[in-house]
Amino acid sequence: ELEKMRRDFVANVSHELRSPLSSIRGFLEAMEDGTIPTDEHEKYIEIVLDETRRMSGMVNDLLDIARIESGQYKLNLSVFDINDLIGRVLITFEARITAKHADVDAQLDYEPVFVEADRDRIGQVLHNLIDNAIKFMPENYGLLTIKSVVSKHKVYVSVCDNGPGIPKEDIAHIFDRFYKAEKAHTYKNGSGTGLGLSIVKLVIDQHHGEIKAESSENGTVFTFSLKQALPPPRRQPAAE
Ligand SMILES: Nc1ncnc2c1ncn2[C@@H]1O[C@H](COP(=O)(O)OP(=O)(O)O)[C@@H](O)[C@H]1O
Numbered sequence: 001e002l003e004k005m006r007r008d009f010v011a012n013v014s015h016e017l018r019s020p021l022s023s024i025r026g027f028l029e030a031m032e033d034g035t036i037p038t039d040e041h042e043k044y045i046e047i048v049l050d051e052t053r054r055m056s057g058m059v060n061d062l063l064d065i066a067r068i069e070s071g072q073y074k075l076n077l078s079v080f081d082i083n084d085l086i087g088r089v090l091i092t093f094e095a096r097i098t099a100k101h102a103d104v105d106a107q108l109d110y111e112p113v114f115v116e117a118d119r120d121r122i123g124q125v126l127h128n129l130i131d132n133a134i135k136f137m138p139e140n141y142g143l144l145t146i147k148s149v150v151s152k153h154k155v156y157v158s159v160c161d162n163g164p165g166i167p168k169e170d171i172a173h174i175f176d177r178f179y180k181a182e183k184a185h186t187y188k189n190g191s192g193t194g195l196g197l198s199i200v201k202l203v204i205d206q207h208h209g210e211i212k213a214e215s216s217e218n219g220t221v222f223t224f225s226l227k228q229a230l231p232p233p234r235r236q237p238a239a240e
Pocket residue numbers: 128132133136161163164165166174179180181182183184190191192193194195196197198220
């Protein structure tokens with residue numbers, strides 16, 4: 001069983017790397033032999049660059065997965081405010097959100113909500129979830145809702161979109177490596193690798209948190225939980 005998984009994995013990686021690689025090669029050859037005229041080179045160089053970026057992204061994701069799974073990656077724990085981190089990650093998506101004319105509804109407490117976790121890794125989790133939400137939301141009237149709620153010493157963060165949703169038969173598999181639901185294949189900007197959610201799951205598992213996906217034709221909500229932490233001792237409010 002393990003051996004089969006390993007073979008599938010190698011086959012998947014090779015396949016996923018081969019398609020961008022062959023398109024890069026095809027475009028470069030066509031530019032070299034003049035099939036693509038010089039005045040169109042700029043456009044094709046952009047495409048080639050996009051493909052190389054996608055490939056490096058994928059190799060980085062694979063390295064992350066390999067490191068986490070081998071147990072080599074120790075969490076770098078610190079106490080931080082998850083609402084602050086959510087805000088910081090959101091800012092990095094500002095351009096894409098504006099380009100898509102989408103709305104953001106951040107329902108975060110003004111109060112800081114502390115967790116003890118690996119800040120970079122949780123940032124990556126937020127990044128991957130928000131990236132999907134923006135990717136799959138409609139071109140017009142897209143809405144991204146992010147909430148953080150504290151209940152019984154746990155912090156629940158949810159990332160919600162009003163996209164087409166994930167079909168019932170796919171939802172059990174979306175955390176699998178390389179899994180892309182059928183709709184995603186034909187999606188315009190949907191040329192992902194199917195690794196984002198596997199990393200999300202590995203990271204949340206490593207934190208002993210929980211993650212779940214709920215979806216309908218009105219959209220999708222991903223909710224993960226982490227243990228709430230006490231505020232770091234040093235940051236006591238100054239006397240008024
Ligand atoms: N917010 C979402 N709305 C609809 N489908 C989603 C959403 N998030 C994830 N999916 C589905 O789960 C699949 C796996 O997601 P992910 O692991 O991030 O891979 P990728 O984004 O590279 O396709 C996606 O291809 C898509 O089919």
